Amino acid sequence: SQTIHQWPATLVQPVGSPLSLECTVEGTSNPNLYWYRQAAGRGLQLLFYSVGIGQISSEVPQNLSASRPQDRQFILSSKKLLLSDSGFYLCAWSGGLAGGEQYFGPGTRLTVT
């Protein structure tokens, strides 16, 4: 069966510090991968998605970037965090078909102080 992992589970970082969040998927190959952010009092916002290694699409201009160095690994990064980057970050995967179901990881709670 497929499993999706995220780490760390929680993170407290000062403004201006770098960020690296990691997501890995097991039990499937060539998944579509997604990063979402859920800010307090707001819905889920799609940040990045990837259909293959090195292929990243950005949905909103922001202080963040994403990379996919391996087929089942998706990384969210920032060089300098802002207070507005605080939120709950969720990674998800789906099969290659347009009608496929999306499955979410446990999330990372990021607090920028």
Place this chain on the structure above:
Amino acid sequence: KQEVTQIPAALSVPEGENLVLNCSFTDSAIYNLQWFRQDPGKGLTSLLLIQSSQREQTSGRLNASLDKSSGRSTLYIAASQPGDSATYLCAVRVYGNKLVFGAGTILRVKS
């Protein structure tokens, strides 16, 4: 631009009641619609997936319907239990394999 709206924003019901959560979307060009459950501080759990060609899906006490032409979906929960308390999210899958989410309905089932 696709927009998804969920009504009500919050709902509190006594245990045992049947209830309906509503989801509407502005553009009928969708691949599918997915209902999720989110417990506080947790990730999303997929409950039901309805393909654009389908009218409904059932899983246990849950039944979801889809009327693509009118841009509406409902999630019906039968015989609600305190363990059903959570936030329920509706999302439509659009071109580019992207999900567009509603803001969710916070459900509380009182024992």
